Amino acid sequence: MxxxxxxxxxxxxxxxxxxxxxxxxxxxxxxxxxxxxxxxxxxxxxxxxxxxxxxxxxxxxxxxxxSISWPVGFAGSFHGEMTGAQNVRFIARIYGVDTYELEGFVEDFAELGAHFNMPVRSYSSGMRSRLAFGASMGIGFDTxxxxxxxAVGDQRFRRKSRAVFLERMRNAxxxxxxxxxxxxxxxxxxxxxxxxxxxxxxxxxxxxxxxxxxxxx
CATH class of the missing domain: 3.40.50.300 (P-loop containing nucleotide triphosphate hydrolases)
Known part of the structure; x- marks a missing residue:
């Protein structure tokens, strides 16, 4: 409800x-x-x-x-001085999910390469959105x-985003x-x-x- x-x-x-x-x-x-x-x-x-x-x-x-996710397109809650990986680990602890599992999922999904271990303040808006989307999709929310x-990224990345979203919608x-x-x-x-x-x-x-x-x- x-x-x-x-x-x-x-x-x-x-x-x-x-x-x-x-x-x-x-x-x-x-x-x-x-x-x-x-x-x-x-x-x-x-x-x-x-x-x-x-x-x-x-x-x-x-x-x-x-259980409700944060607005996935909203990346303003990331700490700019922390790396993408550190932010994801912090999110995992807040939501009580496996830290290494979430970190691995986001690193693979977001395709940030070396930037995943760089401060989020160095990210473009698209990179922040990919990090936020990956972190959210890596947690089993009800909504x-x-x-x-x-709409972020090239056509291939958009197809991948839709696919993982539709997969989550089977149970949410x-x-x-x-x-x-x-x-x-x-x-x-x-x-x-x-x-x-x-x-x-x-x-x-x-x-x-x-x-x-x-x-x-």
């Missing part, structure tokens, strides 16, 4: 406040990959961070009995939060933010559309995409 009840979140802007999420309530289905669709600034990443617990709503509650990261659910509708169709089962602070849920992914594309037009 993962449920949002009356979630509201605003941010300070030049002339006051902008409400990004306005009294949003939704129950996400277990074991499904849910597309989060919406224009830039609609609140997709904000909702992911609230669900992850890295951002607090102004009002409302989140209820879950499932994965994925923010654009499957996900909330996915991605602007590529072809990838959304490949990765997701159902969809939500964020617009003007509200959220619409669709059991039919095609209906969600159609609604999103109509709003974009």
């Amino acid at each position: 993962l449920r949002c009840d009356h979630i509201t979140k605003s941010f300070a802007v030049k002339n006051g406040y902008k409400t990004v999420l306005d009294d949003v309530s939704v129950a996400f289905p277990d074991g499904k990959s849910v597309a989060l669709l919406g224009q830039n600034g609609a609140g997709k990443s904000t909702l992911l961070h609230i669900i992850a617990g890295t951002l607090q709503p102004d009002r409302g509650t989140l209820t879950t009995d499932r 994965y939060l994925v923010d654009e990261v499957t 659910g996900a909330l996915v933010v991605n602007h590529d509708m072809n990838q959304i169709r490949q990765l997701c089962d159902v969809g939500c559309v964020l617009h003007n602070g509200g959220l619409e849920y669709f059991d039919d992914l095609g209906d969600a995409i159609a609604r999103h594309e109509a709003l974009m037009a």
Whole structure:
């Protein structure tokens, strides 16, 4: 179970406040990959961070009995002076998983070469995203939060990312933010559309995409 009840979140802007999420309530289905669709600034990443617990709503509650990953595309929690390997070992200890197993998985998956043992501050944004995606996919969460990261890298790496993601989805659910509708169709089962602070849920992914594309037009 993962449920949002009356979630509201605003941010300070030049002339006051902008409400990004306005009294949003939704129950996400277990074991499904849910597309989060919406224009830039609609609140997709904000909702992911609230669900992850890295951002607090102004009002409302989140209820879950499932283990939830951090937003996979978000690499800001890495310690810049630590190497990629050291960051992964730290994550393993935090989440109580085998340190060497996770380190080996991420080193193989992320394809960072010698950079894996270099400080993360020296990484490009794409390298950070690959490290974050690998670390998240290496842990058996009930629900994965994925923010654009499957678009990182060349075509071969994107295919590999999709393959490992789909493998995890055999036993888990996900909330996915991605602007590529072809990838959304490949990765997701159902969809939500964020617009003007509200959220619409669709059991039919095609209906969600159609609604999103109509709003974009």
